[in-house]
Amino acid sequence: MVCLQDTDRPTAAQELSFDAWDELQSPPPAITDFDTVVERALSRRGFLGGLALVGGAAFLMGTSALTPARAASRLAFDAVAANTLDTITVPKGYRWQVVAAWGDPLWSHAPTFDQETRGTGASQELAFGDNNDGMALFTDGTRHILAVNNEYTNLNISFGNRPDGKPVDADDVRKGKAAHGVSVVEITEADGRWNIVKDSPYNRRITADSPMQITGPARGHALLKTEADPTGTASLGTWNNCGNGRTPWGTYLTCEENFNGYFSASDAGYTPSAALRRYGVGNEDWGYAWATTDPRFDISKNPNEPNRNGYIVEIDPFDPTSTPKKRTALGRFKHENAELVIDGSGHAVVYMGDDERGEFLYKFVSDGTYSIGGDNSDLLESGALSVAKFNDDGTGTWLALTPETTGMASQAEICIHTRLAASAVGATTMDRPEWVSANPNKAEVYCCLTNNKNRGVKPNAGGDATPAAGPNPREKNTYGQIVRWMPEGGDHTAAGFTWNLFVLAGNPTVHSDAYAGSKNVTADNMFNSPDGLAFDSTGLLWIETDGSYDNTGDFAGMGNNQMLVGDPETGEIKRFLVGPKECEVTGITWSGDRKTLFVGIQHPGEDGNSHFPGGGGSVPRSCVIAIRRDDGGLIG
Numbered sequence: 001m002v003c004l005q006d007t008d009r010p011t012a013a014q015e016l017s018f019d020a021w022d023e024l025q026s027p028p029p030a031i032t033d034f035d036t037v038v039e040r041a042l043s044r045r046g047f048l049g050g051l052a053l054v055g056g057a058a059f060l061m062g063t064s065a066l067t068p069a070r071a072a073s074r075l076a077f078d079a080v081a082a083n084t085l086d087t088i089t090v091p092k093g094y095r096w097q098v099v100a101a102w103g104d105p106l107w108s109h110a111p112t113f114d115q116e117t118r119g120t121g122a123s124q125e126l127a128f129g130d131n132n133d134g135m136a137l138f139t140d141g142t143r144h145i146l147a148v149n150n151e152y153t154n155l156n157i158s159f160g161n162r163p164d165g166k167p168v169d170a171d172d173v174r175k176g177k178a179a180h181g182v183s184v185v186e187i188t189e190a191d192g193r194w195n196i197v198k199d200s201p202y203n204r205r206i207t208a209d210s211p212m213q214i215t216g217p218a219r220g221h222a223l224l225k226t227e228a229d230p231t232g233t234a235s236l237g238t239w240n241n242c243g244n245g246r247t248p249w250g251t252y253l254t255c256e257e258n259f260n261g262y263f264s265a266s267d268a269g270y271t272p273s274a275a276l277r278r279y280g281v282g283n284e285d286w287g288y289a290w291a292t293t294d295p296r297f298d299i300s301k302n303p304n305e306p307n308r309n310g311y312i313v314e315i316d317p318f319d320p321t322s323t324p325k326k327r328t329a330l331g332r333f334k335h336e337n338a339e340l341v342i343d344g345s346g347h348a349v350v351y352m353g354d355d356e357r358g359e360f361l362y363k364f365v366s367d368g369t370y371s372i373g374g375d376n377s378d379l380l381e382s383g384a385l386s387v388a389k390f391n392d393d394g395t396g397t398w399l400a401l402t403p404e405t406t407g408m409a410s411q412a413e414i415c416i417h418t419r420l421a422a423s424a425v426g427a428t429t430m431d432r433p434e435w436v437s438a439n440p441n442k443a444e445v446y447c448c449l450t451n452n453k454n455r456g457v458k459p460n461a462g463g464d465a466t467p468a469a470g471p472n473p474r475e476k477n478t479y480g481q482i483v484r485w486m487p488e489g490g491d492h493t494a495a496g497f498t499w500n501l502f503v504l505a506g507n508p509t510v511h512s513d514a515y516a517g518s519k520n521v522t523a524d525n526m527f528n529s530p531d532g533l534a535f536d537s538t539g540l541l542w543i544e545t546d547g548s549y550d551n552t553g554d555f556a557g558m559g560n561n562q563m564l565v566g567d568p569e570t571g572e573i574k575r576f577l578v579g580p581k582e583c584e585v586t587g588i589t590w591s592g593d594r595k596t597l598f599v600g601i602q603h604p605g606e607d608g609n610s611h612f613p614g615g616g617g618s619v620p621r622s623c624v625i626a627i628r629r630d631d632g633g634l635i636g
């Protein structure tokens, strides 16, 4: 299965597959009338009947995706062939190196990574975290500060020294908590290679125990008050930080995703509230065992603790003494990333996906406006939150989330129970919105809808219907797609937009219907489960995948997870990189001179079949790699 964070599967059910657990928790209707769903989709849009009909649905597929690229390609590299090697493959003329890997010490008094023990609590607190995901490089003069999310740990790897691959004592739990969060690390380049600057004053580990401020409408709300913080204005830690964002005022945005899997109940008879269940919080954790040493994670004792997670957190990478700020104004859900654009009016507009099957796509518009060189530290403190409604005719609307539209008591409550608010206004259930990225050349925004096996099969966790329709046109969506939308009048603050699909991923060597993918998917560039997404400064779209690496059946010929580049104008897509075995490719940022591209390699060997990057019999380790051209030229 793809990765732990994609499911709500406690380890008590480890003998079940992830999908089997999911179905047990929320079984589909006894009779799934597949034919009825297909028929409805066909009659509505003439879509699922095959590729000819896909091509005929011009309002759905972007013009570029339907038009063969006749102009000279802007993708000036030799495509990489799919493969299942246990290494990185990049185009001819490019090379790569590891910059920072799980367990690498950030200070000289910390030990090097121990292959036998895989670290202790004390060593992990001084080292690069595990399972790196979103990241951003900040440069000030000659200093380069890399802020990197450390999303989670694979228990079978981080506790592979234990008989059953689970934490066994308090120090194991301490190590696990320290492997999560954010690593802020100075790096430097010499002779074309990047390295960690040990003992840099900027180096910092933010973990599941670091003090945070709670800001915005929900600050001080009763739902955020706990035994540890009766004021509801502070919290400890951030974890399961997935994608990221960055602001033009030099701060890093880290996004809390599957925060639920760390909570459990010591009282087996405890019944979590409906609101907690909507966020997947239950009586069993995913095996992290944090509640065994920290009562914050015991929901039968501290039922409000999960309400302090699921936010966007703003961090100043240049001030290691600063307290990270949880920005409740941007809503609480399983945040993927946070794409911030400054609109022509000066407002900060942040687009955000909620990565769960049938959840929603959101937009925040700041009340204040950006001031170049001024004090923007409170710009994400307050603003308008809305959620996307996509119509089948290629139009859409951002629906405001206010007490009036949702029937909820206050904006604070909306910012805490955001999923419930979005359900109340009838937002469009999506195929797991992952990263969002805005085209730097025009008012146009893209989002990866990674996959959704429940599309057209059963409702989301809130009971909202998930018909195969609009930007989510295929039932049992195995492969995923990328939707893009154009704000009305080119104004990101506008309520209206139009949309189409940039690509429907698929396998044209296996299928001849809509599951073959759109016309810009071929046997040479096919992929599944687009996840990471970022425009470079020239306007090319970099696509990272987190999908099946089975390389058989529906996925035959796709190989390991990979990174591709797309041209938004022509629809052309070309494979740039293939990752090692059982990894996900995620996280992307460039050096200021655009000569280095940093990419994240997460959980190589999650099923036990990789020794990347060390080779031999070494423990597989997530890492950040740097890619450069042999000739030192620009990338992207």
Ligand code: FEO
Residues within 6 Å of the ligand: 005, 151, 242, 243, 257, 336, 355, 434
């Ligand atoms: Fe952490 Fe949605 O991936």
Ligand code: CA
Residues within 6 Å of the ligand: 242, 243, 336, 434, 531, 532, 546, 586
């Ligand atoms: Ca992701």
Ligand code: CA
Residues within 6 Å of the ligand: 006, 434, 450, 531, 546
């Ligand atoms: Ca994913």
